[in-house]
Every structure is written in structure tokens, then in C-alpha cells.
Amino acid sequence: MPVDKERYQGIVKELAAAGVQLVAVSKTKPVEDVKALYDLGQRDFGENYVQELTEKAAQLPADIRWHFIGHLQTNKVKYIASIVHLIQVADSWKLLQEINKQAVKNNRVIDCLLQVHIAREETKYGLDENELDEMAARLSNSPLANVKIKGLMGMASFVENSDVIKNEFHFLKTLFDKNAGVLSGGSNGTILSMGMSSDYKIAVEEGSNMVRIGSLIFGEREG
Ligand SMILES: *Cc1c(COP(=O)(O)O)cnc(C)c1O
Numbered sequence: 001m002p003v004d005k006e007r008y009q010g011i012v013k014e015l016a017a018a019g020v021q022l023v024a025v026s027k028t029k030p031v032e033d034v035k036a037l038y039d040l041g042q043r044d045f046g047e048n049y050v051q052e053l054t055e056k057a058a059q060l061p062a063d064i065r066w067h068f069i070g071h072l073q074t075n076k077v078k079y080i081a082s083i084v085h086l087i088q089v090a091d092s093w094k095l096l097q098e099i100n101k102q103a104v105k106n107n108r109v110i111d112c113l114l115q116v117h118i119a120r121e122e123t124k125y126g127l128d129e130n131e132l133d134e135m136a137a138r139l140s141n142s143p144l145a146n147v148k149i150k151g152l153m154g155m156a157s158f159v160e161n162s163d164v165i166k167n168e169f170h171f172l173k174t175l176f177d178k179n180a181g182v183l184s185g186g187s188n189g190t191i192l193s194m195g196m197s198s199d200y201k202i203a204v205e206e207g208s209n210m211v212r213i214g215s216l217i218f219g220e221r222e223g
Pocket of ligand 1 (some may be wrong): 048068197216
């Protein structure tokens with residue numbers, strides 16, 4: 001299925017007006033689709049799988065900014081350390097230490113977001129509020145020289161009820177404000193990555209400044 005150009009350009013306009021950055025989530029989609037969007041001006045792309053990211057990056061223009069948004073195993077950080085633009089899923093000290101180690105090896109600083117668990121669904125991924133507090137304390141006591149924590153990322157519950165989604169995003173925004181002290185934004189400010197195809201409008205209303213949109217632009221994924 002070809003990229004929906006009209007829809008993409010509509011979303012870009014809408015988000016630009018709100019000052020929100022768009023990450024186009026290209027997981028499972030072929031490089032041709034990524035290239036088609038690239039040719040329309042898109043530079044930020046999100047991928048969930050390490051091997052898929054490295055294979056695509058090798059075939060696509062070097063100025064693409066790759067965001068890693070899937071679950072990241074510690075032993076796979078080394079494969080993306082030289083190419084990744086923003087790791088959005090840092091959720092343990094062990095993972096952050098490994099990202100720091102690989103960043104040192106590659107003589108660079110790797111930007112990260114802390115992933116926060118705000119949804120109702122049980123999942124192993126993401127920090128809860130207490131863990132986020134602990135992480136913030138740890139980062140201010142022993143900062144990692146080659147990791148920059150630029151903000152927070154979260155996913156709302158997969159439910160129809162928009163009040164539930166709204167409350168979860170609202171909660172993440174309060175955590176974002178509360179932890180502003182440990183986030184280092186740089187010239188573009190700090191990042192609050194929340195909102196996907198089905199809920200990005202709610203996320204933007206609740207203060208998101210980065211959305212991750214896949215199926216709405218690239219079409220539904222198979223499987
Ligand atoms: C797949 C994915 C998205 C995009 O989902 P869509 O519903 O296709 O927009 C966003 N964020 C994360 C973390 C994802 O895994």
C-alpha cells in the first residue's frame with residue numbers, strides 16, 4: 001500500500017501549527033515507503049526492531065533521524081549505537097549504562113527518553129512513578145557523561161474510552177513537569193513523546209510535543 005500523501009501533508013500541517021514534532025513509524029514497512037515519505041520531506045522515522053533498523057539505515061539516506069521505539073535489549077544496543085538519533089525507550093539503569101558505554105565507544109553522546117508506564121495493560125516495559133523518581137535521583141547523583149536524557153515517552157491504554165486516554169496523557173505531562181530538572185533539552189527544549197495514530201490529537205491537547213504515527217500515514221500493518 002502506497003504512502004497516503006494527502007493525509008501525511010495534512011498531519012504535517014496540523015502538527016506544525018501546534019509546534020509538535022512528527023516521528024513517522026515505519027516498522028514492518030518496506031524501504032520504498034520510507035523513501036517515498038523522505039521525498040516528501042520527512043526526516044524523523046521510528047523503528048521497533050534492531051535488525052530492521054540497521055538494515056533500513058544501510059539502504060536509506062544518511063540524514064534520516066532514526067528513533068528507536070521498540071523494546072531494547074541491553075545486548076543489542078551496540079548494533080544501533082552509531083546510527084540512532086533518539087532512543088525513546090530507556091527504562092532501566094542497566095540499559096542506560098550500556099547505552100552510555102556504547103556511546104563512549106562510538107565517541108558520541110546518545111540522546112534518550114525515559115519510557116514511563118502509564119497504561120492499564122500489564123507490561124514489563126516503562127518506569128512507574130516511583131521508579132521514575134528513583135531514576136531521576138540516580139541520574140542527578142551520577143550523571144552518565146555520554147547519555148543525554150531529553151525527556152519522557154509513554155503510551156496510553158489501548159481502549160476506546162477517550163477519557164481514560166486523556167487522563168493517562170495528563171498524568172504523564174505532570175510527571176514531565178515534575179522531572180524537568182533532570183531533563184536536558186538543549187536548544188530545542190525537552191521532549192514529551194506521546195500520541196500514536198489513534199490518540200495523537202488527545203496527546204497534543206494534553207501537552208505532547210512529539211507524536212509517533214505509523215498506520216495513519218503508512219497504512220495498516222499486517223499481522
Ligand atoms: C507501533 C508504534 C507506534 C505507531 O503506532 P500506530 O498506531 O501505527 O500509529 C507508536 N509508538 C510505539 C511505541 C509503537 O510501537
